[in-house]
Amino acid sequence: MGDLWEGLTRAVWLVLTLDPDLMEISARSLQVTLTALVIATAIALPLAALLSVRRFRWRRAVIAVLNALMGLPPVVVGLIVYVILSRSGPLGVLGLLFTPTAMVIAQVVIIVPLIASIAHQSLRELWQEYHDLLISMNVTQWQKISTLLWDGRRALLTASLAGFGRAIGEVGAIMIVGGNIDNATRVLTTAIALETGRGDFALALALGFVLIGLAVGINLAIHWLGRTEREGRW
Amino acid sequence: MGDLWEGLTRAVWLVLTLDPDLMEISARSLQVTLTALVIATAIALPLAALLSVRRFRWRRAVIAVLNALMGLPPVVVGLIVYVILSRSGPLGVLGLLFTPTAMVIAQVVIIVPLIASIAHQSLRELWQEYHDLLISMNVTQWQKISTLLWDGRRALLTASLAGFGRAIGEVGAIMIVGGNIDNATRVLTTAIALETGRGDFALALALGFVLIGLAVGINLAIHWLGRTEREGRW
Amino acid sequence: MTELFPLVLEGACTRRGGKDLAGPVDLRLEGQGASIIIGPNGSGKTSLLRLIHGAARLSAGTITWACPTDTARHHQAFVFQRPVMLRRSVAQNIAYPLRLRGVGRRAALDQARDWGVRVGLADCLDLPAPVLSGGEQQKLALARALITEPRVLFLDEPCAALDGAATRDIETILADAKAAGTRIIMTTHDIGQARRLADEVIFLLHGRVHDRARADIFFDAPATSEAAAFLRGDIVQ
């Protein structure tokens, strides 16, 4: 328990003194996660909308697999990305291993299924509501998708935030592909893992509290921004 | 790339020979995750329904925080649970540290916000549909909640599956509170982390493929069961 | 049996997005007969009904039943303009209010089937409710409201989607209920129906009670020029 308390005070202290190391790894955490989030969202949302509006033979199977891939174990993703990016792997020549880019790639792989599944869940409901109207208007696939995405934007926020949460708290994969290299690929989660291994639980907890604070702060900010839109039934 | 291929063949081999170690840790993975899932679902779904039907002062804030907690970093959860369950912690006398129970506790903490957020997302929509009717019928809070949960059960499946996925692939927290003890608390993910540390990527990947297969299999099974219900608009 | 009426509204008003949807309204309703609320589209009929029933928020003023509001609520039922279908079978939808009141599963479903047959849903009792046709959904909503034998029945254009025969059946059921003492408060755009059912008419305009009179007086010699125009089917101001 003492550790919890000490962790809290150290977290406050680190933040108040604008500890340069903390700033650096926090900034890197945010940068990697937000980049991954933008890419993953750009892939997952249209995919989710497509799965909602388009009937094809293997649709149910694809959705089930997408759901299942939410359970993709990060360490395995990390390993696979490592094997592909490693010098002896097919993309080794790009020299991406142990760079933030590699971390972004791993995170994208991890959160795309999560965002797509959750987004599909709410877009499907919206599609049921809109189905008759849009079909009767003879809209193209692309128009269906963009209408759903636009009118469902509030609900899609939850999907994106879930992805953000998963990505910023992720450690298994980015430890493997990023390598937790000081000043290069160390982020909050890998730093926490490091301090835990060192037995400095208080510092690990302090970093953890900073990370939680960051995640909560960003969520609250987004919700607050969302609220400034006109309050309506959607 | 060779590792990927070798991993695949070894995965097939391990499964076909019913490797006893594999069976044991797979069974433990499933047992821990399913227990955590049942508990977390029992907490998260009613909570989500309550947040949908009940207006109170801090409702928006609670929802935003719940969303934010989806980003709870597993290592931090692991540490906090460790500090609490440790012999020198407040619940140390229970002697739960390094047991499957501790792993269940950590997983519950991690997936409750995820399940609750996603469930709330779809229950909110359902509640908008049902609101007028239920209000006019003067139903109790509890009846509202049970009606929403029952009629929204299909959508809640996605929420639970997301929780299942996150729990079964989780390694950071259960490594800390479970300790990855052979024959006692080793599960698939911690075994993968161990083999990765040994540099035996092929075996790690093989275990990873088994894990992915397990997750996909369970998802497909659940979807298939879901389909055997009467096909309707819900 | 506790007395629910008279019901008194004083300056009652429901507001949304800075706009008065209905009200302020002063109204005293006695315990007998059928009050029909009529008025142009958007005049606030639905809002007023919901306000009286307690489904819309009271933004100003007071609404007082002769008994505690909870008791009053317990004896009311509401049929919405756009019926809400629970994602269950038709029979389960109709049985739902009974189940809420603690009636056993079997007994509730049996009664639900009876009522389903009475409103003309005999063929679709086991269909999922959301696939019903527009008229069938309205019938379901009616059965679901009537099954609890409410003492006050709110109906928001209950026959808008019904064919002639169904409308007549429902009107008979409503007349029977009225005769048995059920207080009916209803909106409709069908002036013929209003004539057949109304004991008194409340004419709404811009959210306010513009005219209120005994049915025969209202239809034969409306007191205001707006009401007269409305009955003629002219545009009201």
Place this chain on the structure above:
Amino acid sequence: MTELFPLVLEGACTRRGGKDLAGPVDLRLEGQGASIIIGPNGSGKTSLLRLIHGAARLSAGTITWACPTDTARHHQAFVFQRPVMLRRSVAQNIAYPLRLRGVGRRAALDQARDWGVRVGLADCLDLPAPVLSGGEQQKLALARALITEPRVLFLDEPCAALDGAATRDIETILADAKAAGTRIIMTTHDIGQARRLADEVIFLLHGRVHDRARADIFFDAPATSEAAAFLRGDIVQ
């Protein structure tokens, strides 16, 4: 201008859950005037309309327009019994079909406002569409259908929730459209309205065309006893 009609249905049928919702239907529709489909609740009017329009799956038979189906679809509009409100403002809802056709934002919104005013929604153009009253939603759906100046207009009980004045206005708009060459295919439970608008009547029973006749003949001397009973407001078999 390519010719859409005649439209020929041969054994057309839409099935769901093992039940024929409408059909099998053999029908030949020519390019002029208004066909009014009437029939009891659940007789398949909505299903038939959706089938012709192409919004319901054709389970058996054929439906042939005089031109490629895609061209035909492009010139149609549909007003649903239960209007679908996009989660946008009223003006944006009405402008939506124009935006789909590539009309610029400003131009589309300007036209949408015009149409909104014409159907009587002047006061609510900037409200979110889902909060509209039942009648207002129906008006919105009408404006949204009319704005593309379709050559075939499907209407499923478009005036069920409208007051007398609005009903008359809409009937005038429909009559104007018909005069301008728009083909109207519509269902209604309002026999008076059917009389006013119909050139021909299609009487549906159990999903099949039971009777079909010129309007004056149908209303004055219905050929089948069922149609006669329906017009009297009796229960049909």
Place this chain on the structure above:
Amino acid sequence: RAAEVMRMAVTTSFHNSGLADVLLPQIAEDLDLEVQLLVVGTGQAIRLGEAGDVDAILVHSRSAEEAFVAGGYGTHRREIMYNDFVVIGPAADPAGLREAADATGALRAIAEAEAPFVSRGDDSGTHKKELSLWSDAGVAAEGDWYNAVGAGMGAALNTASGLGAYILADRASWLNFANKGDLDLVFAGDPVLFNQYAYLPVNPERHPHTRHALALTLEDWLTSDTAQVLIDGYTIGGETLFTFNADQGAGQ
């Protein structure tokens, strides 16, 4: 299933050697005792001992061990065996370590060539050893070529393999490491690289619930002749890994 169970925290390098897989079954057989291993970083192992969450620890970081005993967390420190550290690097050996005379010379060669080097950077026994070697060599370990990865032995080796970098590792972990890539052993043998493992039972006065008696039984076994035979006889690919050096007279 054994009748008794106890928990021991060990470092990753010990576990990665594979020696545990040889010792634990024999312990179970001889003592009817199941030893549950918690494989963690050195610092974490010591914290687990301090918190009383394990009954004994087996680590290799002398100063931390002495502080552990001095703080009253452990009853005593018992040396069991040692192995040695080795320098691993690209087989091509661009910095020329194979010609180095001693460990400090080897490190200096890396620094001069500015060849990529991976450091554990996690305050583990291996990391502390590396830092003391750098200071002995009189080289400031910093610069673009120096990558502090903050990870366990295996993860650090993986990173070195990915980067084609030099790294200081214990011989056991190296020999058991499967993802060697084009890494090779480039320097070993300097006595300064010896790596002493010690066993420390947790103090039962501080943590009465700990199974101290079992910890002592295990200590006796670890310093016994049986253990000596197993430890000295443990080889990988023909190489001996550990040298038993317990003072068999010092038992309690």
